[in-house]
Amino acid sequence: MLEQTTRAETALIRLLQRQYFPADLAEAKQFAQLALFIGDNGIVRCHSRLAKSEFDWCTVCPILLPRDSPLTRVLIWTIHVQNHHIGVSHTLAKFRERFWVQKARSLVKSVIHHCFTCRKFFTGPYQHPPMPPLPPIRLAPAIPFLHTGIDLAGPLYIYSEDKISTKAIYVYLSV
Ligand SMILES: [Zn+2]
Numbered sequence: 243m244l245e246q247t248t249r250a251e252t253a254l255i256r257l258l259q260r261q262y263f264p265a266d267l268a269e270a271k272q273f274a275q276l277a278l279f280i281g282d283n284g285i286v287r288c289h290s291r292l293a294k295s296e297f298d299w300c301t302v303c304p305i306l307l308p309r310d311s312p313l314t315r316v317l318i319w320t321i322h323v324q325n326h327h328i329g330v331s332h333t334l335a336k337f338r339e340r341f342w343v344q345k346a347r348s349l350v351k352s353v354i355h356h357c358f359t360c361r362k363f364f365t366g367p368y369q370h371p372p373m374p375p376l377p378p379i380r381l382a383p384a385i386p387f388l389h390t391g392i393d394l395a396g397p398l399y400i401y402s403e404d405k406i407s408t409k410a411i412y413v414y415l416s417v
Contacts, residue, residue: 252283254313255305259286262308276342278306288342297339304342309349317341318353327360392416 263286267278276288287303295302307314322333334350343349354360379389396412 252285255307256284258308258311258313259306262311263306272344273306276306279303290342301339304338304340307341307343309344314341314343314349315353318350319357322350322354322357323359327357327363330354390417 267273267280267286273288278286278288281287281303286306288306290302290304292302307317318333318337321336322328325332325336328336330347330351333354334347337343337346337350393415394412395415397410398413399408399410401408
């Protein structure tokens with residue numbers, strides 16, 4: 243199954259590259275710095291600056307993908323979802339382990355911005371109200387401990403060593 247998935251992905255990427263990039267890679271001046279070459283399975287890859295690292299060959303020579311293809315967005319989104327909705331930097335790092343896209347960070351940001359699950363969990367139910375001006379008592383210079391306050395929190399339940407019974411405690415804080 244995994245092998246079939248890999249073969250299907252390889253075929254899709256090869257088709258995508260033929261559709262978006264010129265047949266003669268030397269014509270693609272925007273990619274001149276990447277030293278493109280055709281790797282195994284006829285997939286266009288580029289040389290990264292990690293040649294002397296111990297990374298996997300797929301990371302050293304990532305697959306070139308077009309920026310404006312829906313498949314590129316799907317690949318980014320898949321990485322994002324398979325890794326439990328990780329953030330932009332982490333998704334970008336994972337994506338770059340195998341692929342290379344121009345201006346990848348903004349593309350990853352855009353994909354994650356449209357992730358419904360992330361929106362559902364990380365968006366508040368309403369916007370915070372504007373912060374009111376500070377009261378005069380907090381702005382006037384004063385000697386230490388001229389104003390004091392107390393706060394109480396609890397009950398907090400703490401498990402005993404046998405992890406069966408609990409004990410309630412209260413926290414008293416004075417400033
Ligand atoms: Zn997400």
